[in-house]
Amino acid sequence: MAATSRTERTFDGHYSTSGAIRAAVAAHLAEADVDRATIDDALLVLSELFDNAVRYGDDNRPVVVVGFDPSGEDPTLHISVTNRGDVARVPSRSEWLPADPLALSGRGLSIVDAIATIVTVDGDRDQTTIRAELDVS
Amino acid sequence: MTASASRLDIEVQSAGVLTLRGDIDAHTAGQLEAALLDVHDEDEVHLHMAEVAFLDSSGLRVVLAAHRRLAEDGRELIVDRPSDVVTRLLEITGLQDHLRIE
Numbered sequence: 001m002a003a004t005s006r007t008e009r010t011f012d013g014h015y016s017t018s019g020a021i022r023a024a025v026a027a028h029l030a031e032a033d034v035d036r037a038t039i040d041d042a043l044l045v046l047s048e049l050f051d052n053a054v055r056y057g058d059d060n061r062p063v064v065v066v067g068f069d070p071s072g073e074d075p076t077l078h079i080s081v082t083n084r085g086d087v088a089r090v091p092s093r094s095e096w097l098p099a100d101p102l103a104l105s106g107r108g109l110s111i112v113d114a115i116a117t118i119v120t121v122d123g124d125r126d127q128t129t130i131r132a133e134l135d136v137s
Numbered sequence: 138m139t140a141s142a143s144r145l146d147i148e149v150q151s152a153g154v155l156t157l158r159g160d161i162d163a164h165t166a167g168q169l170e171a172a173l174l175d176v177h178d179e180d181e182v183h184l185h186m187a188e189v190a191f192l193d194s195s196g197l198r199v200v201l202a203a204h205r206r207l208a209e210d211g212r213e214l215i216v217d218r219p220s221d222v223v224t225r226l227l228e229i230t231g232l233q234d235h236l237r238i239e
Contacts, residue, residue, distance in 0.1 A: 016164050019143025022191065040222050047193040051163050102235055104201055107194045114229045 014060065018050055025066050025079075032068050034077065038136050041115045042066070042077055045132050048108040049081035052130070056090075057083030070136070080131035087123030090130065143191070147172045153179030158188040161196030169196065173203040180212050187218040192226050204236060215239055 022043045029039045046064065053062035063082040069075060096109040109130075113119050116132035123129055145165035146158040153176055161169055176182050182203065186192075204214040216238045219227065227233040 016142040018162050018164055019160055019191075020141055022143070022160075023141070037221075040225065043191065044193055044222075044226065047162055047191075051193070051195060054163075101231055102201055102205065104198045104205075105194075107197065107230060111194055111226070111229055 014054065018047055021050060021064060022046060025064075028066065029068060029077070032070065034068060034136055038077065038134065041134060042079060045112050045115055045134065046079050046081070048112050049079065049130050049132065052108055053081045053083035053128075057085045057128070059084040068136070075136040076133055077136050078131060078133045080129055082123075082127060082129040084126060085128050086125045087121065087128040088125075090121050090123075090128060145169065150185070152176070153181060154183045154185070156185040156188070158190075160191035161189060161199070162191060162193050163195040166195045166199045170199045170202070173199065181215055182207060182212065183215045183217050185217045186223045187220055189220045189223050192223050197226060197230065197232070200236075201232070213237060 025046055026039055026043060029042060034042075046066070050062060050064065054060060061084075065078075065080045065082075067078045069077075091109065093113075096113055098106045098110070109119075112130075112132050115134060117135050118133040120131045121128070122131070143160035143162050143164050145161055145168050147168060148156040148158070149172070150156055155172055155176075157169070159165070173182070184200070200214070200216070207214050214236065216223070216227075216236055219238060224233075227236065227238070
């Protein structure tokens with residue numbers, strides 16, 4: 001695998017840019033020799049976090065950070081999305097999974113939680129960051 | 138990188154049979170929603186998803202809404218030949234047990 005790599009970019013927070021962000025992240029991870037299944041999982045996590053930030057953020061300019069660390073016995077990939085806005089808007093973890101399996105909405109964070117090994121929510125009244133860490137096979 | 142939006146192509150093969158190619162996300166989900174609302178009368182509505190390169194919860198919401206709407210009329214939504222990313226999302230969400238997949 002390639003050396004430790006990290007990208008940090010700010011994207012215009014609109015649904016229409018989600019595809020461009022995914023393309024950029026996919027290219028970056030492919031260049032780092034991350035396998036296709038992990039890239040697909042990473043893109044899904046990214047999309048859910050990005051849409052969440054666009055939907056609930058105040059400024060529509062989420063900051064997306066994708067990091068890949070191939071060193072050590074357990075290579076990891078992390079994705080974090082930061083938006084302006086109160087962290088209290090993020091539902092508590094117990095509310096991430098919809099009670100109704102056929103619920104039409106409210107499923108994004110449960111998808112992130114199912115894929116990632118670690119999900120953290122940090123922030124204050126002005127800023128929210130959700131970070132997901134994925135194992136890399 | 139070119140900052141291009143995601144793209145979804147929907148081909149109506151015949152009445153009630155839609156072939157989807159591309160990404161189904163928050164940007165393109167409305168296209169799929171409109172196409173599904175345009176399907177009338179058929180007892181079975183087939184979504185061919187072998188060439189879906191990306192699907193997230195925004196796209197899933199549209200699929201589930203169609204599934205529910207059709208079921209209320211005694212009709213059925215069928216997901217045909219889901220791609221790996223579609224299968225992965227259906228497994229993660231447990232929806233493979235609630236949707237008809239062929």
